[in-house]
Amino acid sequence: EWSHRGPPWIWVHVRNQAGVPPRTRCLADVVTLCRGRRGSVRWLFPWGRDSVGSTPWRGSTVYEDQLQKHLKKCNSREKPLPVYHIQNVNAGTPEEDVCEDQVPISSLSREDLQKLIEKLRRVTSGLEPPLPDKKLCHQVLQGALCDPVNGESASKHLKQQASILGHLESLGLLGGSRCYVEFGAGRGKLSHWVDIATQDAENVLFLLVERASTRFKVDGKQRKSTFERLHIDIQHLCLDHVPSLVQKQRSVIGIGKHLCGAGTDLALRCLMQASSPMVGEPDCKRPRMDPALESSDLTHKGNSVPDEQNKVAGIVIALCCHHRCDWQHYVGKEFFRNLGLGQREFNFFQRMSSWATCGLRKLPVTSHVENESGTDFEEHNEAAQKIPVCNSEAIQRLLTVEERENLGHLCKLLIDHGRLDYLKKMGFKPTLQYYTDPEVSLENILLTALPQQHK
Structure with a gap:
């Protein structure tokens, strides 16, 4: 008979004393059926057919004569790429001259480090x-902010979300006929509050962009507005081909809370691609699908190819993790070059930017430290573990903790101004502002941008 042992997804078929399996429920000759958490299935066959085939993906084992049938329905099979996936559409142009391996900051001599710091302060x-x-707020979060049930960590996130919504409202970006694209959406909390703030508006769409599936999502609770999750890397996302945007034209608003490093540059380029053709970059940076294939794919889904592109009405993104920026994808290369800087300096300043939030730390980052700083440990655990730890005695003698933190902020400011320069050239009016207190989050800079003609 079948007996339940351990977790609810484990069922074991117990054989009788004679060693012959008793009658099974559904599958002949199946002794053990184990359905894993992620949907992978493993069937073991000590008796019955001799030939057993395995799928090319994780864990599934079936009879060979049933393999082809199983491949059509296996949850682990490779799925076709969505129509809005265009390989590297938002990626930066690789440098022809590949830079040498990154030199550790701790290996710099005192003189070289001093020259680098002087160059940073000069530019x-x-x-x-x-x-x-x-530091703004929005009325829809007043109740949650005053709720004693929320602990210290939850309150910090609510304060940040309230300020972001306050900035959206002050910029006139809350309303109907909008598509809010949340980059690095995670659980979708920011879109959740934007949805509540626009509950009286019509024709509102939310696109939640995240590379991987996320647990404890909140967008499943929404009913009135349309929430759509796009499981895709921002690097490959072409908003002009998202079917829900093709069906009905809406103004696009890019939002994000703590969008890590290169993710911000990819998101900005993604939005600019949707707003207008790229300016100042080669045509190959805006790859297009075959027109016949593109039209047939959209028609197959009951859509029509749009006559004009969706326009970006605004950008509100909380910046984060500058130490994870990448020169290839960075949108401010021209800004750096105009200052006499290049990839070598960028690599140093990118790593030195971590001094703004971690100072000089010899111990690895722990969840305790992350939670105290107010950052989202779930979303940024991997990023925190990769923060470069500088324990050079030369740096300790040359710089105080306060000086290192100040230099880290200067590195962040320099990188962010490269982004501002890029947005200005794309026809936007960008601004940087402190949107929350450092006690709430050390990553407390908000990037906002409106089209130049916006009033």
């Missing part, structure tokens, strides 16, 4: 700092 001396006192 950032004329840059405008983020606007202060831009």
